[in-house]
Amino acid sequence: MNLTLRIWRQKDAKSEGRMVEYKAANVSPDMSLLEMLDVVNEELIKKGESPIAFDHDCREGICGACGLVINGVAHGGFGGTTTCQIHMRKYKDGDTLTLEPWRAGPFPVIRDLTVDRNSFDRIIQSGGFVSVNAGGAPDGNALPVPKEKAESAMDAAACIGCGACAAACKNASAMLFVAAKVSHLANLPQGQAERYRRALRMISQHDREGFGNCTNQYECEAVCPKKISVKFIAQLNREYMRASLTGAARE
Amino acid sequence: MAVTLNSRIPGGPLAQKWERHRFEMKLVNPANKRKYHVLVVGTGLAGASAAASLAELGYTVETFCFQDSPRRAHSIAAQGGINAAKNYQNDGDSIYRLYYDTIKGGDFRSREANVYRLAQISVEIIDQCVAQGVPFAREYGGLLANRSFGGAQVSRTFYCRGQTGQQLLLGAYQALSRQISLGHVVSHPRAEMLDLVVIDGRARGIVTRNLVTGAIQAHVGDAVILATGGYANVFYLSTNAIACNVTATYRAYKKGAFFANPCYTQIHPTCIPVSGEHQSKLTLMSESLRNDGRVWVSKKPGDTRHPSQIPDSDRDYYLERMYPSFGNLAPRDISSRAAKRVCDEGRGVGPGARGVYLDFADAIKRDGRAKIHEKYDNLFEMYERITGENAYEQPMRIYPAPHYTMGGLWVDYNLMSNLPGLFVLGEANFSDHGANRLGASALMQGLADGYFIIPYTIGDYFANNAKVVGQSARPAVDHAEFKTAEAEAVARTSRLLSAKGKKTPAEFHREVGRLMWDNCGMARNEQGLKELIRKLPAYRESFWNEILIPGSREELNGTLERAGRVLDFLEFAELLALDALTRNESCGGHFREEYQYEDGEAKRNDEKFQNVSAWEYAGPRKEPILHSEPLEFTEVKPTVRSYK
Numbered sequence: 001m002n003l004t005l006r007i008w009r010q011k012d013a014k015s016e017g018r019m020v021e022y023k024a025a026n027v028s029p030d031m032s033l034l035e036m037l038d039v040v041n042e043e044l045i046k047k048g049e050s051p052i053a054f055d056h057d058c059r060e061g062i063c064g065a066c067g068l069v070i071n072g073v074a075h076g077g078f079g080g081t082t083t084c085q086i087h088m089r090k091y092k093d094g095d096t097l098t099l100e101p102w103r104a105g106p107f108p109v110i111r112d113l114t115v116d117r118n119s120f121d122r123i124i125q126s127g128g129f130v131s132v133n134a135g136g137a138p139d140g141n142a143l144p145v146p147k148e149k150a151e152s153a154m155d156a157a158a159c160i161g162c163g164a165c166a167a168a169c170k171n172a173s174a175m176l177f178v179a180a181k182v183s184h185l186a187n188l189p190q191g192q193a194e195r196y197r198r199a200l201r202m203i204s205q206h207d208r209e210g211f212g213n214c215t216n217q218y219e220c221e222a223v224c225p226k227k228i229s230v231k232f233i234a235q236l237n238r239e240y241m242r243a244s245l246t247g248a249a250r251e
Numbered sequence: 252m253a254v255t256l257n258s259r260i261p262g263g264p265l266a267q268k269w270e271r272h273r274f275e276m277k278l279v280n281p282a283n284k285r286k287y288h289v290l291v292v293g294t295g296l297a298g299a300s301a302a303a304s305l306a307e308l309g310y311t312v313e314t315f316c317f318q319d320s321p322r323r324a325h326s327i328a329a330q331g332g333i334n335a336a337k338n339y340q341n342d343g344d345s346i347y348r349l350y351y352d353t354i355k356g357g358d359f360r361s362r363e364a365n366v367y368r369l370a371q372i373s374v375e376i377i378d379q380c381v382a383q384g385v386p387f388a389r390e391y392g393g394l395l396a397n398r399s400f401g402g403a404q405v406s407r408t409f410y411c412r413g414q415t416g417q418q419l420l421l422g423a424y425q426a427l428s429r430q431i432s433l434g435h436v437v438s439h440p441r442a443e444m445l446d447l448v449v450i451d452g453r454a455r456g457i458v459t460r461n462l463v464t465g466a467i468q469a470h471v472g473d474a475v476i477l478a479t480g481g482y483a484n485v486f487y488l489s490t491n492a493i494a495c496n497v498t499a500t501y502r503a504y505k506k507g508a509f510f511a512n513p514c515y516t517q518i519h520p521t522c523i524p525v526s527g528e529h530q531s532k533l534t535l536m537s538e539s540l541r542n543d544g545r546v547w548v549s550k551k552p553g554d555t556r557h558p559s560q561i562p563d564s565d566r567d568y569y570l571e572r573m574y575p576s577f578g579n580l581a582p583r584d585i586s587s588r589a590a591k592r593v594c595d596e597g598r599g600v601g602p603g604a605r606g607v608y609l610d611f612a613d614a615i616k617r618d619g620r621a622k623i624h625e626k627y628d629n630l631f632e633m634y635e636r637i638t639g640e641n642a643y644e645q646p647m648r649i650y651p652a653p654h655y656t657m658g659g660l661w662v663d664y665n666l667m668s669n670l671p672g673l674f675v676l677g678e679a680n681f682s683d684h685g686a687n688r689l690g691a692s693a694l695m696q697g698l699a700d701g702y703f704i705i706p707y708t709i710g711d712y713f714a715n716n717a718k719v720v721g722q723s724a725r726p727a728v729d730h731a732e733f734k735t736a737e738a739e740a741v742a743r744t745s746r747l748l749s750a751k752g753k754k755t756p757a758e759f760h761r762e763v764g765r766l767m768w769d770n771c772g773m774a775r776n777e778q779g780l781k782e783l784i785r786k787l788p789a790y791r792e793s794f795w796n797e798i799l800i801p802g803s804r805e806e807l808n809g810t811l812e813r814a815g816r817v818l819d820f821l822e823f824a825e826l827l828a829l830d831a832l833t834r835n836e837s838c839g840g841h842f843r844e845e846y847q848y849e850d851g852e853a854k855r856n857d858e859k860f861q862n863v864s865a866w867e868y869a870g871p872r873k874e875p876i877l878h879s880e881p882l883e884f885t886e887v888k889p890t891v892r893s894y895k
Contacts, residue, residue, distance in 0.1 A: 012806065030526040032637075038531055038757070045755045045810055050802045053809055055319060057492040059532045061633065062417055063323045085636050110463055111807040118440065121320050125432040129425035130384045133307040134300070134702040137375070137382035141339060144393025154386040154411060157418060161322055190384040 001027050001093035005040065007052055008100045010109050013116075017109065019098075029089035033076070034059060034066065036088055054113040061085040061225060064160030067167065068113055069100040074164040074223040082162060082225040102167035106174070106209040117163050119209040120177060126205035127198040128181040130190050143189050150188070157184040158226040165220035165228075171212030176220040178202050179236035180228050186239055196243030203240055256509075256865055256880040259663040260364040265886050266346075269368040272664070276707055277714030284309030286722040287713050290457055290472035291315070292444045292499055295324030296416070296694060297677025298478030299423035300701025306430035308706055313470060314427070314436060315459055317443040317494060317812075322424045325480060325492040326697060329416025330537035330630070331400055332408035333380075333694040335373040340397050344405040346370045351887060352403060353692060356582055357657070357685020358839035358855065359889035360515070362863070362882060364664060365682045372699040377409055379702055383422040386411055399580070400539060400690045408691045413537055413629045419694055423701070443812065445740040447475065447503045447673065450732045453719070454503075454673035458736045460744070462812060465805040467740050469733040473720040474672045474709055477503060478701070481656035481678040483516065485820045485827060486772065487764020489653035490522060490535040496816035497823045500660050500679050504826075508668040509865035509878060511661035511681035513823070514831035517688055517840045518773050519654030520586035523637055524606040533652040534637055536609075536630055538690045541579045543614035543623065544647070546570045546586070548607050552597030558608055558646050569593055573850075577894040584687045584840045584853075585894060587651035591773045592851060594650075601648040610646035651773060655693060657684040657840065658830070661865040661880075665708035666700060669865075672720065674709060676700035681863070686839025744804050747814050752797035756813040759798070763790050763821055771828050776844040780832040784825065788872075791821045826866060826875060833877065836860045848891075857889050 003024045010017030027036050034056050041051035056066040061082040068083045070076035076086050091097070101109050106119040145153075159180035166174040182199050185191030191198070214233055221230045261272040279287065287310050291302040294316040306312045314321060336349040350370040354361060377395070381387065387409050388396040400408035411418040430436040441462040448456040448469065456471040482497035483489035504510045521536045547568045549561055569589055574581040581589070590607050593599065600606045615623050620643060624631075631642045638648070659681040666674050666682075677697040684692065713720060726733070766786060770779040794817075802808045837846040837853035838860070846854040855861075863880040 028527055028529060031529045032531070035529045035531050039529060042755055042757060045799060045801055046753075048751075048799070048801050050808075051810060053807055057318060057323060057494050058325060058328050059493060060328060060534050062414070063318075063325070063327050063492060065318065065323050080632075081636065085633070087636065087639070089639060114807065117319060121322070121428065121438075121440075124322075124425060125428040129429045130382065131429060132379075132382045132426075134304040134379055134426075134706065135375075137378040140337070140377045140381040140387075141394045143381075145389050146393050147389045147391050150386055150389040150393075153384075154388075154414075154418075157386045157411070157421070158414060160327075160417070161320065184386065185384050188384050188386065190382055 001029070001088070001091070003027055003091065003094070004096040006096065006098040007113070009052070009112055012111055013108055027088050029087070031088045032059065032084060033086040033088065034084050052113060053111040056084055059084045062160060064162040067102055067162045067164055069103065069167060071098050074102070074168040075225055077223070080225060080227045102163050104163070104166045104172035104211070106172065106211050107163055107166065117161070119211070120161050120163060120174070122209065123174070123178060123202055123205045124181065127194065127201035130185060131194060145188060153184050153187040156180045156187065156228065156232050159228055160226060162225060164223045164225065166211055168219040168223040169212065170217065170219070171215060173214045174206055174211040175214040175233050175236065176224065176228055176230065178206050179232040182239055183232040183235045186235065196239065196246055199236065199239040199243045256661065256669065256878055257663060258362065258880055259665060261664065265364065265367050268364050269371055273707055276711035279710045279713050281309055285311055287311070287473045287720070288313070288725070289474050289476060289709065290470055291476045291478065292457060293324065293478035293480060293679070294321035294424070294427065295326035295478060295480060295677060296420055296423055296697030297701045298324070298476065299420065299427045300698050301476055301478060301676055301705045302436055303423060303426035303430050304702050304706045305709065306435035312430070312436045313439065313472070315439045315442045315444060315457070317441065317462060319440055321427060321438055321440060322421065324420060325495055326420045326694070327417040328490070328492065328535070329694055330413045330535070331539050332398065332410035332415045332691040333376070333419060334407050334691040335377045335409060335695065336370055336407060337374055337377060339395060340406045342405045344407050346374070348405065349373060349407065353683070353689060354685070354884070354887055355892055356687055356689040358687055358853070358892055359685065359857070359861065359884065360512070360838050360882065361685030362682050363884055363886065368704070369683050369696060369699050372703045373695050375703055376695060376698045380419060380422050383426060385418050385422045388412065398539065399542065403689065416694060419698065423698070444479070444499045445502065445815070446736045447506045448732050448736045449506050449670060450726055450730065453671045455726055456733060458740050460740070463807050465803070465808065467737055469728050469737050471725055471728050471733065473725060474674060474712060476674045476676060476705065477660065477679050478676040479679045481659065482820070482823060483653040483656050485764065485824055486653040486768045487761050488525065488530060488533050488768070490519060490533050493532060496819065498816050498819045500675070501819045501823050503660060503668070503673060505868050506670070507868065508670050508673055509661040509867050510658070510826060511863050511865045512658035512830065513827040513866070514834055514841045515657035515686045515839060516653060517583060517655040517657060518587040518651040520583055520590055520651045521609065521649045522652035523634065524601055524603070524648050524650040526602065534633070535652070535654060536634060536647065536649060538583070540609060540627060540630060543626070544579065544609040544611050545613060546579050546607055546609055548593045548598040548600060554598070558600070567593070567598070574894045581894050582687065582689065584842070587773055588842060588851070590651055606648040606650045608646035609649045611642060612646070615643065653772070655688055657681065657686060657688055661863065665711065666704055667708065667712060671716070672712065674705060676705060686841055744811060744815070746795065747798060747811065748800050748804060750796055750798045750800070752799050754797045755799060756810060756817045759790060759794060760817045760820065763787070763824055767824055767827070771831050774842050774844050775831050777832065780828055783828045784832065787821070787825045787828065791825070794818055794821060829875070830864055830866065834860060834864065852891070861889065
């Protein structure tokens with residue numbers, strides 16, 4: 001099949017960007033979307049032009065590196081899918097695909113479709129961990145964890161940190177990302193000691209990075225490749241409230 | 252052959268070596284630890300766990316990764332699980348059994364003392380990860396769940412749904428993040444190591460390129476840790492992430508570190524078959540599927556019937572037939588070769604006939620669709636997304652693909668290479684898996700190296716060399732060797748950019764990868780290897796003239812990054828092929844067609860090859876020098892590895 005691509009090109013963080021049109025010819029339906037872009041890039045290189053820069057690595061939907069806004073929807077809108085896992089059989093001959101980078105202030109564009117997501121790393125650094133050093137941990141079975149709790153923690157922990165939640169949100173809120181980590185650890189006994197401090201610190205870092213507030217539009221859940229539920233944002237709100245009331249806020 | 256490889260295996264009985272060694276190693280006074288600076292390259296399981304643990308002890312640490320965040324290393328892709336000899340299932344597991352399985356699984360080509368230590372430490376890893384909040388699967392009673400996995404007859408594998416690697420890496424990444432927030436670690440994402448700096452025979456630092464600005468910069472340390480993963484992308488198509496590369500370890504090799512057993516590559520039996528020329532990578536379907544799926548092909552060559560039209564009597568469940576006691580769970584190398592054999596006989600399935608069926612019909616009949624859904628739905632979903640086929644309705648098609656590399660830089664018992672101050676962890680080193688790795692053992696090894704070995708052994712190195720390493724003895728960043736290494740890295744990238752030829756890095760990579768897969772893949776023979784060794788230098792030579800890289804050095808330039816990695820793969824391919832040619836035996840993942848039993852099983856030659864081949868770089872266009880470390884087995888007697 002043959003497609004028209006409209007792609008955001010921007011030389012670097014300081015330059016102005018613009019949409020540029022490309023033709024993708026003889027696209028196989030078995031190709032992934034990124035493989036289609038590989039082919040376009042090979043042609044650009046052959047012409048001595050700079051290829052379209054986009055982040056990607058594992059190409060099996062788990063590393064969280066890739067992420068494009070495809071026709072206005074983060075990760076393309078196929079439900080529970082990262083950009084790298086979209087195959088061209090989802091589109092038809094003659095389609096036009098508009099490809100843009102994540103759009104959120106705290107994700108500045110580095111080049112073309114590549115953005116800087118270090119803000120997410122800094123949010124984790126602010127408290128998204130359990131403070132235990134290597135060595136001296138008790139036996140893994142010393143503390144039973146009810147299966148339902150473990151499953152719920154795993155549901156939240158499945159976040160791959162791609163940033164689609166913030167990219168999809170009209171407020172550029174990354175609450176789903178923060179909620180996933182806070183809930184993952186709050187639902188396990190190992191996370192209890194720092195439970196409230198963690199919630200407060202991560203939210204405060206989230207705000208400091210310039211992410212917006214949640215206004216319950218649920219766009220994040222709709223685009224999340226790991227289908228993380230917004231119920232974790234509700235849990236985050238409860239954690240935050242309790243933390244504010246228990247005095248952890250004053251620490 | 253002037254160099255003797257000193258593996259520094261401690262004395263005493265096997266089970267007490269690590270204990271004894273920990274006592275014998277010197278310690279660094281807590282107050283002095285901050286005077287030692289460690290550079291960690293790679294932030295996967297091994298690198299992140301090492302960086303976090305060293306910082307916890309008080310060392311100052313810098314980490315480097317080419318990804319945009321330390322959380323994205325390819326450890327995340329491991330689906331199946333992590334082994335530990337906990338014996339929680341009361342099914343007869345023990346440290347000794349895990350050790351024995353790993354030694355046997357490695358086809359008696361791994362270092363016994365390292366493997367035993369790995370089995371001992373496995374137990375602590377699980378405890379550590381649980382304490383970090385890794386959400387392992389649990390039973391209803393709240394205790395940890397286990398499954399049997401990849402060639403083991405006991406259930407010793409711990410898992411987090413199909414995301415074990417991701418969750419373990421997040422545990423390590425979070426521990427690392429905590430140390431970054433405390434100011435003990437400085438993290439450099441989007442930074443690629445281009446060279447190792449060696450002064451007076453010691454590793455003293457690295458040169459990196461900032462992938463955003465293009466700045467080439469030297470970093471000085473008292474020790475360098477490489478945890479940069481494996482080289483399966485030498486085959487172009489593999490289950491590795493696109494950017495996985497051999498550059499860091501190959502650069503270290505060119506600076507004097509020995510490369511051990513490069514020919515030990517693992518081909519994973521359960522990957523989704525290739526669909527066309529455009530393919531950029533192969534996707535692994537977790538081996539855990541083999542617990543319930545049955546592998547088969549038609550008994551007749553060229554059978555083009557739909558699988559549902561092939562009656563049971565016409566099906567060959569070849570793994571169950573050939574290996575009745577292990578059946579569909581036969582180890583990876585054995586299953587992979589069996590798949591190749593039936594496809595070579597013309598019995599392959601799917602487009603191109605390079606595939607075999609993995610059928611869940613019986614499991615669905617036995618346990619119900621709901622149960623299979625609960626266990627494997629994410630995998631079935633992934634399969635459908637890629638192939639457009641529903642594995643509940645028709646069997647999956649699978650085929651082996653390069654997946655992991657057991658070879659790597661040579662290290663001693665302390666995980667230090669022959670270059671003092673250069674430590675190598677995880678898949679990047681060679682020591683624990685011999686010629687074949689068992690399932691769920693890579694995560695175990697990466698974390699054992701990072702959490703529980705390097706924190707002790709690096710201290711011993713510092714304490715023993717206190718006069719020459721550490722704050723007061725550290726060379727300045729403008730030391731001549733650093734300046735030279737920087738200038739060389741700049742010159743090399745400039746030369747690549749100036750070629751303005753006609754071929755892209757991907758084209759070179761694809762051509763050489765195909766050549767490697769055909770001649771040095773699942774099965775190898777002398778003639779093919781000689782042919783390969785004859786052909787490879789031409790690619791390496793022509794690369795410099797024919798490569799085409801648009802853009803400049805001072806910007807984000809993916810083509811330039813790739814060109815550098817591909818060039819290292821081209822050179823490294825020659826070393827891999829040479830190692831495969833000189834190892835005149837079959838063992839584990841290294842299968843030489845000349846050396847097999849009548850039934851097609853690998854035939855080792857213990858008399859000549861019960862050793863490690865460690866290669867020393869001898870200069871451009873010169874054949875590398877082979878050093879050999881004999882392997883001794885005090886507890887087990889090498890036998891023919893049988894899974895019948």
